[in-house]
Amino acid sequence: MSHLNDEQVQSLANFKSNIHLPHGGFHTLIVDLCREYQLPFPKVRTVVKASQIDVENKILDADIADLERIVTKQYWVDLIRERLALLAVDNKTPLQDITETELYRQCLESIREMKCSGATQQLQASTIESLNSVYEMSVYKPLKAMLHTTQLQWKLKRELQSMTEEQRTLFCDYPAYMQATKHLLDLCDEMTSLTVTR
Template sequence: MSELTPQQEHAIATFKACMHFPDNGFHDLIIELCKTYQLSFQKVRKALVSSQVKLEKKIRHHFDNVTPEELTKQAWLESVHTQLKELAKENIPVMSGLQGNAHYQKALASIQASIQSENEREATLEDLFLAYEKQVFKPLATMLHTTPLYWKLMRAEEIQIMTPEYQKHFIDYPDYMEATNHLFELEQQVRDQVFN
């Protein structure tokens, strides 16, 4: 590892001082960015850390090109937002993902063909559950990682628990709740169906 000049050490110390987030601030920032960009906790955390490492490397190896503005929290956050915007371009809208899900399509076809037996009902409910798990539950869990809301989600592994009332806990994730509510209504329709 190369020796740092006093100016480089001062620049790194200044940057780290600007990066101080009191209390649970760093974690809260990650959660807020997860909401904003609809990305997993790990992807957001990785972007934050890589942005920090990138600037520290620049200080170590290209110090003459570092400006005082780059050492600010604002500049660092702009760098983070730029990375996250790029990552978010790969996001597929939740309802589009749901509509493209094979289990959802199979369940919808069964519902439209009119379920005729208890076995068909169970198979359709299973397909709805698998669609919910893949398109809503797991992606939402990756965003809520380490939050109190995560534990509320863990209690709603089954669609039927995600009542409209329970969905209110997740109001900050409207696209996921739109898909959840749609699946909840379909599940109710399947459960309520009476056979001749």
């Protein structure tokens, strides 16, 4: 650090002070950004840390006139948001993701077949298993990745049928994921309501 001038040393200290978030605020910031940009916790955490390093490097290279702006928390947060927005540009809603999977289309076809030709116990069971797989791939895993390191992640159920209405209220901050879960549960209900004929 001896190669830094007094202005740079003070600017680095100011920046670190400005981005200090007490009482777990750093973690809360990451969780909030995960929810806002629908990105997994590790990816958001990486962007947050990389942005901090980039700001520190800019402080070392910046003209003195720019330092006052660069050391602010707002500058750091804006840099994070800009990068996360680029990462999230191709995000799909969970329901979009579900409806584009081949396994989901196969489930719909099985339900149509059961309505027309009659349900078999085997077809009902295999369709429920497939709907569970769709839920796990398109809802459970991405939502768990966003909730990584939070208390809420332990309340997320791996089995679709365990995501009751009461359970889903715990995830009210993630409405798109709960909408997708409800859709899959409705399909399960529709399918199991069919009379098994053979």
